[in-house]
Amino acid sequence: MVASTVKKLLRAGDWLATPLNAARYLETINPLWSDHGRGRVERLIQETPDTVTLVIRANGAWAGGEAGQYVQLGLDIDGVRYWRCYSLASPVQPGSREFSVTVNRLDGGRVSTYINDCLRAGDLVHLKATAGDFVLPAQRDDQKLLFISAGSGVTPVMGMLRQLIAERSGADVVMLHFSPDYAHCIFHDELRASNSEQRRIHLAVTREDARDGDLAGHFSADMLEQVCPDWRSRQAYVCGPSSLMSAVSELFLGAGLSSQLKQEAFVLKRAEVPEGAGGKVGFVVAGKQVDADGKTSLLEVAEGAGLTPEHGCRMGICCGCLATLKEGQVRDLNTGEVFGESGEKVRICVCAAAGDVSLEL
Amino acid sequence: MTSLNHSHSAVPVHPSLAHLSAADRDAFADEVEAIEARVMSSLGARDARYIRRLISAQRWLELVARLVIFAGILHWSGFIIGALMLALAKILENMEIGHNVLHGQWDWLRDPDIQAATWEWDNVCPSAQWQRSHNHLHHKWTNVIGMDRDFGYHILRLSDQQPWHPGYLVQPVSNLLMALFFQWGVAIHDDELATLRQGETPAPRARQKLDNLLRKIGRQLGKDYLLFPLLAGPFFLPVLAANAAANLLRNLWAYAVIFCGHFPDDVHEFTPEQVANEDRGHWYLRQVLGSANISGGPLMHLLSGNLSHQIEHHLYPRMPSNRYAEVAPQVRELCARYGIPYNSHGLARQLFTVWRKVFRYAVPGRNDTVLQAR
Structure with missing residues (x-):
């Protein structure tokens, strides 16, 4: 009853908040009053010298989950948001929406190192819905x-x-x-x-x-x-x-x-890509997949596959060709640097496939 | 390859670039990119804090401004103070936040709420439509007469390279209207909507675009001129007036800043032939020659959305705007070394020369091409 009234008010508020929605203003007042899944780190427990448990209290926008499933945890590190999957190491408390994840420091792991060294009680984390079927059977008392x-x-x-x-x-x-x-x-x-x-x-x-x-x-x-x-x-x-x-x-x-x-499985291994090798390039929107070498720009690959992506200078300057990377990594043809996180925007006119990639094109 | 042949070819190079060899241009481009690389590799938590705090401050300001306008019910001064605050909030939202987010300057944060692809600004022109005409057309064809649709916005003649026709006689008036209704001018001067009238753009695409535009206009007008005034009950009209005043002030300011970016005296124009075989160096040099800065302090930079650093913005459209102030002296020094004019003056002087052009080019010059009345 109360919840539905609040929802109706918010929907009315959306008209006043246009072109944004009311939640953008509410989260300005309190970051947890967002329509995005978020949580506050209530406390940290040092489990071993290189493992820490985060006790997180989630906001109402987070859908919750079952113990054993994994939740995607988003953290802003040096300004950039990184998402990692961590298993729920506790059931979600129904009243408080509290749960815990336990994070082991990985060698060279940006996020796990940040969590172990820099995260403090009171910090904000971003949460996405849990997933996975690594959960207890529904009927379990006699199991x-x-x-x-x-x-x-x-x-x-x-x-x-x-x-x-x-x-x-x-x-x-x-x-x-x-x-x-x-x-x-x-x-x-x-x-x-x-x-x-x-x-x-x-x-x-x-x-x-x-x-x-x-x-x-x-x-x-x-x-x-x-x-x-x-x-x-x-x-x-x-x-x-x-x-x-x-x-x-x-x-x-x-x-x-x-x-x-x-x-x-909890360790994702990024496939080692031999120097200069290309891979399969998937265009998610167009529903096409083609082979590409490591020297041809993704823009040319897309055009070769019959797509007509927006672009400008074709020199890597104007960023008129930015496309969202779904999976895989790309190589900057100017610098040779191999990079790419899921969700990152890449200049397809100067980047080539480094292994298999898929793009939102 | 193109660049090597270019200096020997018959393709006309812009006179201000004639003293630079292909090697000079390459070296210039390398230095331009080195400045960019230094800044881009140093982006971090400080920059993220800047934009997040600015967005948060802007939203607070807007919330409070709306409340102060309603407080006008208790004392009339609320309508005026609230309108000024709302104007400031809208200016910040459109310029330092919206314009720059829509350029993708903050995409590196990977925050889905501060992304070029998803941001919608408080302006009647839908973000996606503006991004196409601004990022893809204006920034690509900066000051190339006939290609850069933002040059004079197809209403004004600001260069003797634009053929004169009698329609330009009224441009002092069109200029005034442009200033008053700037957001509307931006919304309707889209090339695909223009060709819709001529039946050139494939109908479904143009139709879709028009629908999006009308929906956006409906929501924007509904918010400022219907819903908020309705909430004030009998004070409907004063609230409507305050909101209209805020939109008007934002229009005037945006007009002033943007017209100072490319139209003051000594800003260079280009012909399509001059850019036909453009190399990397030409590209950057055209961005410098085709843009003008507004000198001033931090407040001018903030309120202009750092378009007071128009030159740096055109060199580095994806660089977060809070960094332009730090690269501006480097760019200026670089231009001095290569003998490239760097146009930077105060707002009053830049605006004065823009207006002088508006009057001067309303009538044809002695040697100008004159198109017969259409």
Whole structure:
């Protein structure tokens, strides 16, 4: 009732706010009164020397999500907005809209480094809707679950575990989590404390001697048999580095149980592009794809494919030809620099494909 | 390749560039681009803070201005003070924010709300239509007579290179009307809408464009001349008048700044032949010769949307406007070294010479081409 009245008022306000909408003025007063998903960092928790948890309170415009899904988090770093996906490491609290993500510093990772070093409580983050099917089954009280994780792959699993604990679920859980050593074991204390008859949590370390009752070494079928002999009858989840992911998925594939395994890859690798190589160029609007070398400007490639993009000087000066990069990277033919983030505008008259790219043309 | 042949070819080069060899022009272009590269690689949080704070300040100013206008119900001075504040808000929105955002100067922020592709400004001309005629036509063909539709806006004769016809006799009046109704002039002088009358532009595209224009006009008029006045009830007319005054002041100011950008004395014009085989150096040199700056302090720069740095803006249309002040001395020094005139004078002097041209070219000169009345 109240909400619908507010909505009606806002719609009326849009006419007064034209050519913008009322939300643009409201967010001037309070950035969280925006119609875009936004959140405030309520507090930060240092989990390990290079991992930090952000507790974020989202505004009403953010659609929410389930533990284990990933949310796109947008941060302005040196003025430029970068978006990265992070798993919800907690369920979203219904009243407060609070949730957490846990971010491990990656070598050379601009965003993860910024989050670890520069982000402060009270800072604003941008949020996009969550996605992913790495979530608990809808009917779970009588289910038997198996979680396998390694490193920061523990975050979506932790989200699901916290949700089960919070809702006092009857689900039977076995968890197997790998860390290089105890100092870098994210959520170490909470995992220990959550270990119970109903939720049996096994920690394994790969580069340090295992302590009381813990396991040593990498994942193997034998290890799984040892801690969870009934793994074949469980709904399983795996999240971690690609070595772990492939070891687990091969085991399930061999047992004919692939359909029982949910996987979440969390490291996106950018394909290495050989110096000077081109790639496939996709024109999203026109629905065309063509091969291009690394020397021909994307404008010429587009024209060769029968498109007629707007352009001006064809010298890289006037920016009359800017097109939005959807995926992939481009090479500046003047400087040789390879660059490109999704959503960036590129001058197609002086940029060539560096690997596969798609453009909003 | 073109550039090498060019200096030896019969293609007429603009006289002010005759003293520069192809190598000089290349070197000039390199230096122009080096200045740009230094600034563009140093963009960061400071610049982002500038535009975000400016947008925020502008929106506060507009909110307060509307409230002060309503406060005119309690005391008449509110209508006047509010109208002045609203004029200032609209000037900031159109010039330092809108114009520059629509150039894509802030696209690098990757903020979907501050993007050339999505920004809609508080002006009857739809952003997309203006971007095409301004970014793609005016900036590409700066001061090329017959190609740059913004040269005289097809209403005024401001150069002896434009053939005279009797219609220009009334241009002192057209000039005044242009100043009063500047946003309308910008909205209707679009080339595709002009050809719609002549049936040249493919009908669906022109139709679509006209629909967008009419919708935008409807919303703009509805806001300032219907909805806000209606909210004031019996004070409908004073609120309408205050809003009209704000729009009028914005028009006059935008007219003044923009006419000073390309039409004062000593700004150069070009023929299509002179730019037919233009190289990189020619391009930049034409932008310098075809533009004029307005000298002044930070307030002049802010209120003019940094079009007081018209020369720098035409060299670097994508450079965030808050950086023009810092590159202007470098560009000026560069021009001095290459013997290129750099046109910068106060607002009054620039405007005076524009108006003098309006009167002078209303009548044909002794050697001017005269078109018979159409």
